[in-house]
Amino acid sequence: MRWCRFQVKDKVAYGIVEGERVREVRGSPFGRHYRTSKTHRLAAVKLLVPCWPTGFYAAGGPNYEDHITWVNSHFNRNFKRPTAPHVGYRANNALIAQGEPIVYPKNAKDLHYEGELVVVVGKKLKRASEAEALAGVLGYTIGNDVSERVWQFGDDTWWRAKNSDTFKPMGPWIETDLEVDKAVTTVRLNGKVATGFRTGEFIFRVGQYLSAMSHHLTLFPGDVLWMGTAGATLPPIKAGDTVEIEIAGIGVLRNPVIAEK
Protein backbone atom coordinates (compact mmCIF):
# COMPACT_ATOMS: atom_id res chain seq x y z
CA MET A 1 0.00 0.00 0.00
CA ARG A 2 1.19 3.53 -0.73
CA TRP A 3 0.48 6.31 1.78
CA CYS A 4 0.90 9.87 0.58
CA ARG A 5 0.22 13.27 2.09
CA PHE A 6 -1.19 15.75 -0.37
CA GLN A 7 -2.73 19.15 -0.86
CA VAL A 8 -5.66 20.13 -3.08
CA LYS A 9 -6.54 23.83 -2.90
CA ASP A 10 -6.52 24.57 0.86
CA LYS A 11 -7.02 20.99 1.97
CA VAL A 12 -4.15 18.90 3.34
CA ALA A 13 -4.84 15.20 3.90
CA TYR A 14 -3.32 11.76 3.90
CA GLY A 15 -4.23 9.56 0.97
CA ILE A 16 -3.72 6.11 -0.48
CA VAL A 17 -2.28 5.95 -3.99
CA GLU A 18 -4.43 3.68 -6.17
CA GLY A 19 -2.85 3.63 -9.62
CA GLU A 20 -3.36 7.05 -11.14
CA ARG A 21 -5.71 8.20 -8.38
CA VAL A 22 -5.39 9.13 -4.70
CA ARG A 23 -8.08 8.03 -2.25
CA GLU A 24 -8.58 10.61 0.48
CA VAL A 25 -8.22 9.37 4.07
CA ARG A 26 -9.46 10.94 7.31
CA GLY A 27 -6.80 10.70 10.02
CA SER A 28 -3.26 9.46 9.44
CA PRO A 29 -1.39 6.17 9.04
CA PHE A 30 -0.01 6.79 12.55
CA GLY A 31 -3.41 6.75 14.25
CA ARG A 32 -7.09 6.13 13.68
CA HIS A 33 -8.10 6.64 10.09
CA TYR A 34 -10.66 5.59 7.52
CA ARG A 35 -10.84 5.70 3.74
CA THR A 36 -13.36 8.15 2.32
CA SER A 37 -15.24 7.70 -0.95
CA LYS A 38 -13.45 10.72 -2.41
CA THR A 39 -10.60 10.30 -4.91
CA HIS A 40 -8.42 12.75 -6.84
CA ARG A 41 -6.27 12.37 -9.93
CA LEU A 42 -2.70 11.76 -8.70
CA ALA A 43 -1.43 14.19 -11.34
CA ALA A 44 -3.75 16.91 -9.99
CA VAL A 45 -2.65 16.91 -6.33
CA LYS A 46 0.47 18.45 -4.83
CA LEU A 47 2.41 15.74 -3.00
CA LEU A 48 3.76 16.91 0.38
CA VAL A 49 6.56 15.56 2.56
CA PRO A 50 4.90 12.24 3.55
CA CYS A 51 5.40 12.74 7.30
CA TRP A 52 6.76 15.42 9.59
CA PRO A 53 9.12 13.58 11.94
CA THR A 54 9.58 14.22 15.66
CA GLY A 55 12.83 12.27 15.46
CA PHE A 56 14.77 12.75 12.21
CA TYR A 57 17.56 10.16 12.31
CA ALA A 58 20.23 9.01 9.86
CA ALA A 59 22.99 6.43 9.77
CA GLY A 60 25.65 8.31 11.76
CA GLY A 61 28.42 7.55 9.31
CA PRO A 62 28.87 5.47 6.16
CA ASN A 63 26.53 2.46 6.04
CA TYR A 64 27.76 0.83 2.78
CA GLU A 65 31.28 -0.59 2.40
CA ASP A 66 31.92 0.93 -1.03
CA HIS A 67 30.92 4.43 0.12
CA ILE A 68 33.75 4.32 2.69
CA THR A 69 36.21 3.25 -0.02
CA TRP A 70 35.08 6.03 -2.33
CA VAL A 71 34.97 8.84 0.29
CA ASN A 72 38.43 7.96 1.59
CA SER A 73 39.87 7.89 -1.91
CA HIS A 74 38.05 10.89 -3.43
CA PHE A 75 38.26 13.25 -0.43
CA ASN A 76 41.49 11.87 1.07
CA ARG A 77 39.71 10.97 4.33
CA ASN A 78 40.17 8.15 6.76
CA PHE A 79 36.66 6.90 7.52
CA LYS A 80 36.64 3.47 9.14
CA ARG A 81 33.97 0.81 9.01
CA PRO A 82 31.63 1.64 11.91
CA THR A 83 31.65 -0.98 14.67
CA ALA A 84 28.10 -0.31 15.87
CA PRO A 85 24.97 1.37 14.47
CA HIS A 86 25.52 4.91 15.76
CA VAL A 87 23.07 7.64 14.85
CA GLY A 88 23.23 11.05 13.18
CA TYR A 89 20.62 13.79 13.03
CA ARG A 90 18.94 15.59 10.20
CA ALA A 91 16.53 18.52 10.63
CA ASN A 92 12.98 19.34 9.56
CA ASN A 93 13.87 22.82 8.28
CA ALA A 94 15.62 21.10 5.36
CA LEU A 95 12.71 18.89 4.24
CA ILE A 96 11.16 19.44 0.83
CA ALA A 97 8.64 17.35 -1.10
CA GLN A 98 8.47 15.71 -4.50
CA GLY A 99 9.11 18.28 -7.24
CA GLU A 100 10.20 21.11 -4.96
CA PRO A 101 13.53 22.75 -5.80
CA ILE A 102 16.85 22.10 -4.06
CA VAL A 103 18.35 25.58 -3.62
CA TYR A 104 22.08 25.72 -4.42
CA PRO A 105 23.49 28.18 -1.84
CA LYS A 106 25.52 31.11 -3.20
CA ASN A 107 28.58 30.21 -1.11
CA ALA A 108 28.41 26.45 -1.76
CA LYS A 109 31.11 24.84 -3.90
CA ASP A 110 30.65 21.07 -4.11
CA LEU A 111 27.05 19.86 -3.80
CA HIS A 112 26.35 16.11 -4.01
CA TYR A 113 23.22 13.95 -4.10
CA GLU A 114 22.95 10.89 -1.85
CA GLY A 115 20.18 8.44 -2.75
CA GLU A 116 18.88 6.76 0.41
CA LEU A 117 16.23 4.40 1.67
CA VAL A 118 14.14 6.03 4.41
CA VAL A 119 12.50 3.93 7.12
CA VAL A 120 9.24 5.32 8.53
CA VAL A 121 8.43 4.19 12.07
CA GLY A 122 4.77 3.28 12.62
CA LYS A 123 4.68 2.29 16.29
CA LYS A 124 6.23 3.45 19.54
CA LEU A 125 9.38 1.36 20.08
CA LYS A 126 11.34 1.04 23.32
CA ARG A 127 13.82 -1.78 24.03
CA ALA A 128 12.63 -3.61 20.91
CA SER A 129 14.23 -6.74 19.48
CA GLU A 130 15.12 -6.64 15.77
CA ALA A 131 11.93 -8.54 14.95
CA GLU A 132 9.78 -6.23 17.10
CA ALA A 133 11.44 -3.20 15.51
CA LEU A 134 10.76 -4.46 11.98
CA ALA A 135 7.14 -5.19 12.94
CA GLY A 136 6.91 -1.55 14.06
CA VAL A 137 7.95 -0.15 10.66
CA LEU A 138 5.09 1.46 8.75
CA GLY A 139 6.94 1.48 5.44
CA TYR A 140 9.66 3.02 3.32
CA THR A 141 10.16 6.18 1.33
CA ILE A 142 13.09 7.78 -0.54
CA GLY A 143 15.48 10.48 0.62
CA ASN A 144 18.07 12.61 -1.12
CA ASP A 145 20.66 13.43 1.58
CA VAL A 146 22.03 16.46 -0.29
CA SER A 147 25.50 17.29 1.08
CA GLU A 148 27.91 20.17 0.58
CA ARG A 149 31.28 18.41 0.76
CA VAL A 150 33.50 21.44 1.54
CA TRP A 151 31.36 22.25 4.60
CA GLN A 152 31.08 18.56 5.49
CA PHE A 153 34.82 18.14 5.80
CA GLY A 154 35.72 21.70 6.87
CA ASP A 155 33.17 22.56 9.59
CA ASP A 156 33.19 21.29 13.18
CA THR A 157 29.79 19.66 12.59
CA TRP A 158 27.66 18.69 9.58
CA TRP A 159 24.89 21.22 10.29
CA ARG A 160 24.97 23.31 7.10
CA ALA A 161 26.62 20.57 5.00
CA LYS A 162 23.58 18.36 5.51
CA ASN A 163 20.78 20.55 6.92
CA SER A 164 20.73 23.79 4.94
CA ASP A 165 17.18 24.65 3.86
CA THR A 166 15.95 22.40 0.97
CA PHE A 167 18.81 19.86 1.43
CA LYS A 168 16.48 17.01 2.45
CA PRO A 169 14.04 16.03 -0.32
CA MET A 170 11.84 13.16 0.95
CA GLY A 171 9.05 11.29 -0.84
CA PRO A 172 7.12 10.76 -3.00
CA TRP A 173 5.11 8.50 -0.66
CA ILE A 174 5.44 5.69 1.90
CA GLU A 175 5.36 2.15 0.49
CA THR A 176 4.31 -0.39 3.13
CA ASP A 177 5.18 -3.57 1.18
CA LEU A 178 8.79 -3.08 0.07
CA GLU A 179 11.10 -6.09 0.11
CA VAL A 180 14.28 -4.27 1.09
CA ASP A 181 16.60 -7.17 0.18
CA LYS A 182 15.33 -7.16 -3.41
CA ALA A 183 15.28 -3.38 -3.89
CA VAL A 184 17.65 -1.46 -6.16
CA THR A 185 18.47 2.25 -5.86
CA THR A 186 19.21 4.20 -9.05
CA VAL A 187 20.20 7.88 -9.23
CA ARG A 188 19.70 9.80 -12.47
CA LEU A 189 21.03 13.28 -13.23
CA ASN A 190 19.12 15.00 -16.02
CA GLY A 191 17.72 11.63 -17.10
CA LYS A 192 21.11 9.87 -17.27
CA VAL A 193 22.03 7.14 -14.78
CA ALA A 194 24.75 8.45 -12.42
CA THR A 195 24.93 5.60 -9.92
CA GLY A 196 23.07 2.53 -8.73
CA PHE A 197 23.33 -0.08 -6.00
CA ARG A 198 21.51 -2.88 -4.24
CA THR A 199 19.57 -1.03 -1.55
CA GLY A 200 19.88 -3.79 1.05
CA GLU A 201 23.68 -4.11 1.13
CA PHE A 202 23.94 -2.12 4.35
CA ILE A 203 26.67 -2.50 6.94
CA PHE A 204 23.92 -2.33 9.61
CA ARG A 205 20.42 -3.39 8.59
CA VAL A 206 17.15 -1.65 9.40
CA GLY A 207 16.29 -3.98 12.28
CA GLN A 208 19.76 -3.66 13.81
CA TYR A 209 19.56 0.14 13.73
CA LEU A 210 16.06 0.46 15.14
CA SER A 211 16.61 -2.14 17.85
CA ALA A 212 19.92 -0.58 18.98
CA MET A 213 18.40 2.91 18.99
CA SER A 214 15.35 1.78 20.95
CA HIS A 215 17.54 0.55 23.81
CA HIS A 216 18.55 4.16 24.51
CA LEU A 217 15.67 6.22 23.18
CA THR A 218 12.00 5.94 22.42
CA LEU A 219 11.06 5.85 18.74
CA PHE A 220 7.70 7.44 17.94
CA PRO A 221 5.22 6.96 15.07
CA GLY A 222 6.35 9.17 12.19
CA ASP A 223 10.04 9.16 13.15
CA VAL A 224 12.30 8.49 10.18
CA LEU A 225 15.72 6.86 9.76
CA TRP A 226 17.76 7.54 6.61
CA MET A 227 19.88 4.48 5.85
CA GLY A 228 22.90 5.99 4.08
CA THR A 229 24.15 5.84 0.51
CA ALA A 230 26.56 3.62 -1.44
CA GLY A 231 29.48 4.22 -3.76
CA ALA A 232 30.26 7.56 -5.37
CA THR A 233 27.95 10.58 -5.48
CA LEU A 234 29.28 12.10 -8.71
CA PRO A 235 29.07 14.17 -10.78
CA PRO A 236 28.33 17.07 -8.39
CA ILE A 237 24.92 18.66 -8.89
CA LYS A 238 24.53 22.22 -10.14
CA ALA A 239 21.77 24.75 -10.70
CA GLY A 240 19.65 23.69 -13.64
CA ASP A 241 20.01 19.96 -12.96
CA THR A 242 17.19 17.56 -12.14
CA VAL A 243 17.98 14.78 -9.67
CA GLU A 244 15.93 11.60 -9.62
CA ILE A 245 16.34 8.88 -6.99
CA GLU A 246 14.47 5.71 -7.90
CA ILE A 247 14.03 2.78 -5.57
CA ALA A 248 12.29 0.03 -7.50
CA GLY A 249 9.19 -0.93 -5.55
CA ILE A 250 8.72 2.55 -4.09
CA GLY A 251 8.90 5.05 -6.95
CA VAL A 252 10.91 8.06 -8.07
CA LEU A 253 11.82 11.13 -6.00
CA ARG A 254 12.45 13.96 -8.46
CA ASN A 255 13.75 17.47 -7.62
CA PRO A 256 15.14 20.28 -9.75
CA VAL A 257 18.14 22.31 -8.55
CA ILE A 258 17.96 26.11 -8.67
CA ALA A 259 20.42 28.85 -7.75
CA GLU A 260 19.91 30.84 -4.56
CA LYS A 261 18.57 34.29 -5.39
Next chain:
Amino acid sequence: MRWCRFQVKDKVAYGIVEGERVREVRGSPFGRHYRTSKTHRLAAVKLLVPCWPTGFYAAGGPNYEDHITWVNSHFNRNFKRPTAPHVGYRANNALIAQGEPIVYPKNAKDLHYEGELVVVVGKKLKRASEAEALAGVLGYTIGNDVSERVWQFGDDTWWRAKNSDTFKPMGPWIETDLEVDKAVTTVRLNGKVATGFRTGEFIFRVGQYLSAMSHHLTLFPGDVLWMGTAGATLPPIKAGDTVEIEIAGIGVLRNPVIAEK
Protein backbone atom coordinates in the same frame (compact mmCIF):
# COMPACT_ATOMS: atom_id res chain seq x y z
CA MET B 1 7.46 38.09 31.90
CA ARG B 2 7.54 34.36 32.56
CA TRP B 3 5.80 31.99 30.16
CA CYS B 4 5.17 28.46 31.38
CA ARG B 5 3.34 25.47 29.97
CA PHE B 6 1.43 23.52 32.56
CA GLN B 7 -1.06 20.78 33.22
CA VAL B 8 -3.96 20.74 35.68
CA LYS B 9 -5.95 17.50 35.61
CA ASP B 10 -6.47 16.82 31.88
CA LYS B 11 -5.92 20.40 30.77
CA VAL B 12 -2.66 21.51 29.14
CA ALA B 13 -2.20 25.25 28.58
CA TYR B 14 0.32 28.05 28.44
CA GLY B 15 0.37 30.37 31.40
CA ILE B 16 2.07 33.46 32.76
CA VAL B 17 3.76 33.12 36.12
CA GLU B 18 2.62 35.93 38.44
CA GLY B 19 4.41 35.43 41.76
CA GLU B 20 2.97 32.31 43.36
CA ARG B 21 0.16 32.00 40.82
CA VAL B 22 -0.14 31.07 37.13
CA ARG B 23 -2.52 32.98 34.89
CA GLU B 24 -4.02 30.72 32.24
CA VAL B 25 -3.58 31.84 28.62
CA ARG B 26 -5.49 30.79 25.53
CA GLY B 27 -3.13 30.22 22.60
CA SER B 28 0.65 30.27 22.89
CA PRO B 29 3.49 32.79 23.08
CA PHE B 30 4.32 31.82 19.48
CA GLY B 31 1.00 32.97 18.06
CA ARG B 32 -2.25 34.69 18.92
CA HIS B 33 -3.08 34.47 22.59
CA TYR B 34 -4.98 36.23 25.34
CA ARG B 35 -4.88 36.14 29.12
CA THR B 36 -7.91 34.58 30.75
CA SER B 37 -9.28 35.56 34.15
CA LYS B 38 -8.41 32.11 35.50
CA THR B 39 -5.40 31.58 37.77
CA HIS B 40 -3.95 28.55 39.55
CA ARG B 41 -1.56 28.19 42.45
CA LEU B 42 1.91 27.68 40.93
CA ALA B 43 2.57 24.91 43.48
CA ALA B 44 -0.59 23.09 42.37
CA VAL B 45 0.16 22.80 38.64
CA LYS B 46 2.50 20.38 36.90
CA LEU B 47 5.03 22.37 34.89
CA LEU B 48 5.67 20.88 31.42
CA VAL B 49 8.57 21.31 29.01
CA PRO B 50 7.97 24.98 28.11
CA CYS B 51 7.99 24.41 24.34
CA TRP B 52 8.26 21.47 22.00
CA PRO B 53 10.87 22.49 19.44
CA THR B 54 10.80 21.79 15.71
CA GLY B 55 14.49 22.61 15.60
CA PHE B 56 16.46 21.51 18.69
CA TYR B 57 19.90 23.09 18.34
CA ALA B 58 22.98 23.32 20.55
CA ALA B 59 26.41 24.89 20.40
CA GLY B 60 28.18 22.32 18.23
CA GLY B 61 31.24 22.13 20.44
CA PRO B 62 32.57 23.93 23.50
CA ASN B 63 31.30 27.51 23.77
CA TYR B 64 33.23 28.62 26.89
CA GLU B 65 37.05 28.86 26.99
CA ASP B 66 37.45 27.17 30.36
CA HIS B 67 35.30 24.18 29.33
CA ILE B 68 37.81 23.43 26.56
CA THR B 69 40.69 23.63 29.04
CA TRP B 70 38.94 21.31 31.48
CA VAL B 71 37.74 18.73 28.91
CA ASN B 72 41.18 18.50 27.32
CA SER B 73 42.86 18.06 30.70
CA HIS B 74 40.31 15.75 32.40
CA PHE B 75 39.53 13.50 29.41
CA ASN B 76 42.89 13.83 27.64
CA ARG B 77 41.23 15.26 24.52
CA ASN B 78 42.36 17.82 22.03
CA PHE B 79 39.36 20.14 21.53
CA LYS B 80 40.29 23.40 19.89
CA ARG B 81 38.61 26.78 20.21
CA PRO B 82 35.92 26.76 17.49
CA THR B 83 36.54 29.27 14.72
CA ALA B 84 32.86 29.78 13.83
CA PRO B 85 29.49 29.13 15.49
CA HIS B 86 28.80 25.62 14.21
CA VAL B 87 25.69 23.78 15.33
CA GLY B 88 24.91 20.47 17.03
CA TYR B 89 21.59 18.69 17.42
CA ARG B 90 19.66 17.48 20.41
CA ALA B 91 16.42 15.46 20.21
CA ASN B 92 12.90 15.78 21.57
CA ASN B 93 12.75 12.18 22.82
CA ALA B 94 15.17 13.22 25.57
CA LEU B 95 13.21 16.24 26.88
CA ILE B 96 11.83 16.16 30.41
CA ALA B 97 10.28 18.91 32.51
CA GLN B 98 10.90 20.48 35.91
CA GLY B 99 10.91 17.79 38.60
CA GLU B 100 10.87 14.79 36.27
CA PRO B 101 13.57 12.16 36.86
CA ILE B 102 16.78 11.77 34.86
CA VAL B 103 17.07 8.00 34.35
CA TYR B 104 20.62 6.69 34.85
CA PRO B 105 20.98 3.94 32.21
CA LYS B 106 22.08 0.51 33.43
CA ASN B 107 25.08 0.43 31.09
CA ALA B 108 26.17 4.05 31.71
CA LYS B 109 29.39 4.70 33.61
CA ASP B 110 30.17 8.43 33.81
CA LEU B 111 27.13 10.69 33.77
CA HIS B 112 27.64 14.47 33.99
CA TYR B 113 25.38 17.51 34.29
CA GLU B 114 25.89 20.53 32.03
CA GLY B 115 24.12 23.72 33.13
CA GLU B 116 23.17 25.76 30.06
CA LEU B 117 21.30 28.84 28.98
CA VAL B 118 18.60 27.99 26.43
CA VAL B 119 17.49 30.53 23.84
CA VAL B 120 13.85 30.25 22.72
CA VAL B 121 13.16 31.62 19.24
CA GLY B 122 9.94 33.64 18.97
CA LYS B 123 9.86 34.65 15.31
CA LYS B 124 10.71 33.11 11.96
CA LEU B 125 14.30 34.11 11.14
CA LYS B 126 15.99 33.84 7.74
CA ARG B 127 19.17 35.74 6.81
CA ALA B 128 18.87 37.83 9.97
CA SER B 129 21.49 40.26 11.24
CA GLU B 130 22.59 39.86 14.86
CA ALA B 131 20.23 42.65 15.90
CA GLU B 132 17.31 41.15 13.97
CA ALA B 133 18.04 37.74 15.46
CA LEU B 134 18.08 39.11 19.02
CA ALA B 135 14.82 40.94 18.34
CA GLY B 136 13.36 37.57 17.30
CA VAL B 137 14.18 35.88 20.63
CA LEU B 138 11.11 35.23 22.78
CA GLY B 139 13.13 34.58 25.92
CA TYR B 140 15.39 32.24 27.84
CA THR B 141 15.02 29.06 29.83
CA ILE B 142 17.43 26.60 31.48
CA GLY B 143 18.75 23.29 30.16
CA ASN B 144 20.69 20.43 31.72
CA ASP B 145 22.65 18.89 28.83
CA VAL B 146 23.15 15.54 30.62
CA SER B 147 26.07 13.69 28.99
CA GLU B 148 27.48 10.19 29.34
CA ARG B 149 31.21 10.80 28.87
CA VAL B 150 32.30 7.24 27.95
CA TRP B 151 29.77 7.18 25.10
CA GLN B 152 30.59 10.79 24.18
CA PHE B 153 34.25 10.01 23.57
CA GLY B 154 33.88 6.36 22.46
CA ASP B 155 30.97 6.38 19.98
CA ASP B 156 31.12 7.63 16.38
CA THR B 157 28.45 10.24 17.22
CA TRP B 158 27.00 11.78 20.37
CA TRP B 159 23.51 10.26 19.90
CA ARG B 160 23.18 8.21 23.11
CA ALA B 161 25.77 10.27 25.04
CA LYS B 162 23.55 13.34 24.74
CA ASN B 163 20.10 12.15 23.59
CA SER B 164 19.20 9.06 25.61
CA ASP B 165 15.65 9.34 26.98
CA THR B 166 15.44 11.85 29.92
CA PHE B 167 18.90 13.36 29.21
CA LYS B 168 17.51 16.81 28.35
CA PRO B 169 15.73 18.47 31.29
CA MET B 170 14.43 21.90 30.17
CA GLY B 171 12.54 24.52 32.15
CA PRO B 172 11.05 25.61 34.46
CA TRP B 173 9.69 28.42 32.24
CA ILE B 174 10.67 31.02 29.64
CA GLU B 175 11.81 34.39 30.99
CA THR B 176 11.41 37.17 28.43
CA ASP B 177 13.39 39.87 30.26
CA LEU B 178 16.74 38.27 31.08
CA GLU B 179 19.87 40.40 30.82
CA VAL B 180 22.22 37.69 29.60
CA ASP B 181 25.40 39.68 30.28
CA LYS B 182 24.49 40.04 33.96
CA ALA B 183 23.30 36.46 34.49
CA VAL B 184 25.12 33.85 36.59
CA THR B 185 24.71 30.08 36.27
CA THR B 186 25.04 27.95 39.42
CA VAL B 187 24.84 24.16 39.57
CA ARG B 188 24.02 22.43 42.87
CA LEU B 189 24.25 18.71 43.56
CA ASN B 190 22.12 17.64 46.52
CA GLY B 191 21.95 21.25 47.66
CA LYS B 192 25.71 21.87 47.53
CA VAL B 193 27.24 24.20 44.95
CA ALA B 194 29.22 22.14 42.40
CA THR B 195 30.08 24.83 39.86
CA GLY B 196 29.19 28.32 38.78
CA PHE B 197 30.04 30.76 36.01
CA ARG B 198 29.06 34.01 34.36
CA THR B 199 26.41 32.91 31.84
CA GLY B 200 27.37 35.45 29.19
CA GLU B 201 31.06 34.56 28.80
CA PHE B 202 30.42 32.64 25.60
CA ILE B 203 32.93 32.19 22.80
CA PHE B 204 30.06 32.93 20.37
CA ARG B 205 27.15 35.02 21.65
CA VAL B 206 23.44 34.40 21.12
CA GLY B 207 23.13 36.91 18.28
CA GLN B 208 26.19 35.54 16.48
CA TYR B 209 24.83 31.99 16.64
CA LEU B 210 21.30 32.81 15.50
CA SER B 211 22.43 35.13 12.73
CA ALA B 212 24.97 32.63 11.36
CA MET B 213 22.44 29.80 11.52
CA SER B 214 19.75 31.85 9.80
CA HIS B 215 21.98 32.36 6.75
CA HIS B 216 21.74 28.63 6.03
CA LEU B 217 18.49 27.55 7.60
CA THR B 218 15.15 28.97 8.66
CA LEU B 219 14.58 29.30 12.40
CA PHE B 220 10.98 28.85 13.49
CA PRO B 221 9.02 30.04 16.54
CA GLY B 222 9.62 27.56 19.35
CA ASP B 223 13.02 26.41 18.09
CA VAL B 224 15.62 26.30 20.86
CA LEU B 225 19.40 26.78 20.98
CA TRP B 226 21.37 25.45 23.96
CA MET B 227 24.40 27.68 24.52
CA GLY B 228 26.92 25.26 26.06
CA THR B 229 28.43 24.96 29.52
CA ALA B 230 31.56 26.28 31.24
CA GLY B 231 34.32 24.78 33.33
CA ALA B 232 34.16 21.32 34.91
CA THR B 233 31.01 19.20 35.25
CA LEU B 234 32.05 17.30 38.37
CA PRO B 235 31.37 15.38 40.47
CA PRO B 236 29.59 12.89 38.20
CA ILE B 237 25.89 12.42 38.99
CA LYS B 238 24.50 9.16 40.32
CA ALA B 239 21.15 7.62 41.13
CA GLY B 240 19.70 9.25 44.22
CA ASP B 241 21.15 12.70 43.45
CA THR B 242 19.18 15.86 42.84
CA VAL B 243 20.60 18.30 40.28
CA GLU B 244 19.66 21.96 40.35
CA ILE B 245 20.67 24.44 37.66
CA GLU B 246 19.98 28.03 38.68
CA ILE B 247 20.30 30.98 36.35
CA ALA B 248 19.69 34.11 38.38
CA GLY B 249 16.90 36.02 36.67
CA ILE B 250 15.23 32.89 35.30
CA GLY B 251 14.85 30.42 38.16
CA VAL B 252 15.89 26.91 39.16
CA LEU B 253 15.63 23.73 37.06
CA ARG B 254 15.53 20.81 39.50
CA ASN B 255 15.58 17.10 38.60
CA PRO B 256 16.18 13.96 40.65
CA VAL B 257 18.29 11.11 39.23
CA ILE B 258 16.93 7.56 39.43
CA ALA B 259 18.34 4.20 38.35
CA GLU B 260 16.98 2.51 35.24
CA LYS B 261 14.70 -0.37 36.21
